[in-house]
Amino acid sequence: MRYWRAMSTDAFLARFGAPGASQPDPVAAAQSAMRNKLPKRFYETATVLERDGLFHVALDGKTARTPARNPLAVGSRPVAEALAAEWQAQAERVDPAHMPLTRLVNSALDGVADQHLAVRAEIVRYAGSDALCYRASEPEALVARQEEVWEPIRQHVETLIGARFTLTQGVIFAEQPAGTLEAFAGHVDAIPAPLALAGAHNVMTLTGSALVMLALADGHLDADAAWNAAHLDEDYQIGIWGQDEEAAERRVIRRGEFDAAVLLLKHG
Structure with missing residues (x-):
């Protein structure tokens, strides 16, 4: 059985973090974070302010900053409101x-903005060994x-890109046609950077499928359908053995x- 290649948001940041920053081991980083005391909440309210055509997450009226000191500001009000809600909920x-x-x-703002070509290339590489092409x-x-x-x-993705994927059974690698990956890359290139592209990458890694990601981006799937498709094998096993807590x-x-990734993919 083929296991999903899921990447957490933190692992994504470790790979595509701020330019010039070191790339720490995500497990070590998580352990270090657990040892460090969390910072006290230093603000009363988190709101959204529109300035210069962007929606800023404002903490007590001042724009919040990313770790690389970029303004926490996006072009989408729904994304900005969801960000502010996270800060307000602390x-x-x-x-x-x-x-x-x-x-x-x-x-996305600190890393993907400057590394979008590498992110797009990784999505296409993923399609070259997509989970949906490996059947039991x-x-x-x-x-x-x-x-x-x-x-x-x-079939929907094949119709969308105008090319066919090769299917196989089990875990034996099946190389996809170069023309198929080129056609797929054309649609990946159309995903806006950095926010929607960051969302696309995380949807892909959390579902184990670039095809599921593209079908979701295209509107063929909603979030629940994409999630359920990604966990089909896992849910089958749970139905037999039960679920570990x-x-x-x-x-x-x-x-x-x-x-969070779906919100960026759809509204970033």
């Missing part, structure tokens, strides 16, 4: 672990479920990161 201390959208927007050979119920849920997505908690966290 309690006595500011906990970045509960701010997936802020972390992703920070990575058994059991029959799983095979049928993959056919029911995944085939319409694959810690795994369930991790899935809730991933869903929060996924929803």
Whole structure:
């Protein structure tokens, strides 16, 4: 069975962080963050202010800043309002672990803006070994479920890009045609940088599928359908063996990161 290649928002920031910044190991960074005391909340209210054609997240009237000291300002009011809501929801201390959208927007503004070509190239590489192209050979119920849920997505993307993907069973690598990846790249190039592109990258890694990401971006799938398609194998196993409590908690966290990424993909 093929496992999803999920990347957290923090891992995304580690890969595409601020230009010139060191790239820390995400596990070590998380452990360090747990050892460090969270900063106290230093503001009363988080609001959205429109200035110079952008929507700024304002803390007590002053524009918030990213780790690289860029203004926390975006071109989309829905994104800015969601950012402000994250900041407003913080309690006595500011906990970045509960701010997936802020972390992703920070990575977009500080890193993706200058590295968008590398991000686009990685999305296309992902399509070269996409999870939807690797099918189970058994059991029959799983095979049928993959056919029911995944085939319409694959066929939609193929129609959209005008090219075909190669399918295989099991985990044996199947190289995709160069023309297919070129056609796919043309649609990836149309995703606006940096916000929508950052959202696209995280949707892709959290679902294990660049095809699911493109179908979501195109409007063929909504967020729930994309999430369910991505977790088809996992849900099949849960139906047989039940769900581990810690795994369930991790899935809730991933869903929060996924929803933040979808918001950027759709409104960034």
